Amino acid sequence: MIFSFKLIITLSFFVIISSVTEVNAQSLTCYQCGYSITSGSYVSVDGKVFHPEHFTCAYCGRSIGNTQYYKDNGNYYHPDHYKQFIAPKCAVCGQPIEGQYVEYEGKIYHKNHYEEQIALLCSFCGLPINGTYSKTFWGESYHDYHEGRVVKCDYCQRYISDEKTAGGIRYDDGRNICGICLTSVINDDNVARHLFEEVKKELRRYGIDIRWDEIGLYLVDRNYLSSLTDENRVIEKQTGFTYHRFETFRGTVRNKKFDIYILKGIPEMEFISTAAHELMHVWMYLNAPYDMDKAISEGSANYASYLVLKNRSLYRAKYLIDNLEKDQDYFYGDGYRRIKRLVRAKRVNGWLNIVTGKERMPTGY
Ligand SMILES: [Zn+2]
Ligand SMILES: [Zn+2]
Ligand SMILES: [Zn+2]
Ligand SMILES: [Zn+2]
Ligand SMILES: [Zn+2]
Ligand SMILES: [Zn+2]
Incomplete structure (x- = not known):
């Protein structure tokens, strides 16, 4: 966002009254009345000359006389008339x-x-902000010039400061997190497992029924997580990964193994969103064709996040939905928006049938 300071080109000048001399008497013609100025004094302004009584205020029509004048838009004014009736007024003080x-x-x-x-x-x-600035989802406004010079929280995009975010910390893997986000982070395996099962139940209500009991769940740091994925996905955005292995024996699948890795120390809402995303991948591995279009699989996984976030009233859920909506990634962002449109047209049931190949993908999605 930008706004600017401007300068009103209004300046006050002092009237210069000169006297007619023998030398210039012949050549002076009053700009106002057109008669020559033959005796006495005259006013000269901007290369024009006037009989003093014909150098007049554009507001009242009377002579400005031997005093100060204001010039605005090619017109001349008595100072008082200019200030009172012509000059723009400040919206705070009216002056x-x-x-x-x-x-x-x-x-x-x-x-x-x-x-x-x-x-x-x-x-x-x-x-005060006098120039370009940025605004966070939470309503903070920041001078643009802090960008890159102050540490931002990876989980809310606020600048970390003692006064505004109750400080913050840097994890060993390089992530920065503010004091506000730190209050809800998930570090404990048991708490994580409990939330994970809740999300699993919640997805079941939408028909995303994951009929597989043994799913490993591991809280890991960013280095570990990025070592698992071969994707080029911006590393800051990656909060989870699903490992799957289908063991086959003589051509038939004998055993399936799923392990879900979620970043340790992310806020609870991010954890819930990530769990839904990864659980949707598990559901797709169990129910959908293996060679699925990546935009459809990541879009669907993100849509599962949306399903669990939209029921939550905390503002952080809205923040995460906003991130999904604005994600510019072809697979994760566009894919999500495509699925969202699809669900609007075909309902959740139609979407799941399309993902599993029971229904054909309609054209235009
Ligand atoms: Zn005149
Ligand atoms: Zn006047
Ligand atoms: Zn003012
Ligand atoms: Zn500032
Ligand atoms: Zn934060
Ligand atoms: Zn995914």
Whole structure:
């Protein structure tokens, strides 16, 4: 977002009254009345000359006389008339504005009144924002110039500071997390397993019934997680991975093995969202053709996240849905939006039938 300071080109000048001399008497013609100025004094302004009584205020029509005048838009004014009737007024104090002003959302302000009363204050440094800035989903506004110079929380995008985020920490694997996000992180295997089973139950209500009891669940750090995946997915976005192995004997599948890895120390809502995504992969491995289009499988897995997030009232759930909606990745973002449109048209049931190949994918998705 951008706004700018502007300068009103209104300046006050002093009227210069000169006297007609023998030398220039012949050549002076009043710009207003057209008669030559033959005796006495005259006013010369911007290369034009006037009888003093014909150098008049564009507001009242009377002579400006031997005093100060204001010039605006090619017109001349008595200072009082200019200030009272012509000059733009500050939307805070109502007083006329000369010189520098700020235009913001259709109104104009004295620079100092804008900064004191109207300006956004930067949520990081507390100073008024006079220029480009960014806004977080949570409503904080930040000067653009902090970008890259201050540590951001990987889980909410807030700048980490003692006052605004109750500090934060850096995990050994390089992730930064603020004090706000830290309050709900999942580090405990038992807590993780409990939440995981809850999500599994929740998905069952949508018909995503995972009929496989033994699914390994491991909380791991980012280095471990990235060693499992061969994807080029931006590493910051990867919060989970599903490992699967189908053991075959003489051409038939004898055993299936699933292990889900989820990043340790992510906030509970991220954990729930990730669990839904990975569980959807398990469901697809069990029910869908193996050679599925990746945009459909990742889009569907993200849609499962959406299904468990949309029922949660915490603002963080809305934040994660917003991230899904804005994801620019072809597989994860576009794939998700394609599935969302598909569900709108065919309902959850139609989507699941299409994923499993029971129904054909309609055209246009
Ligand atoms: Zn004249
Ligand atoms: Zn006037
Ligand atoms: Zn003002
Ligand atoms: Zn700032
Ligand atoms: Zn945070
Ligand atoms: Zn996935």
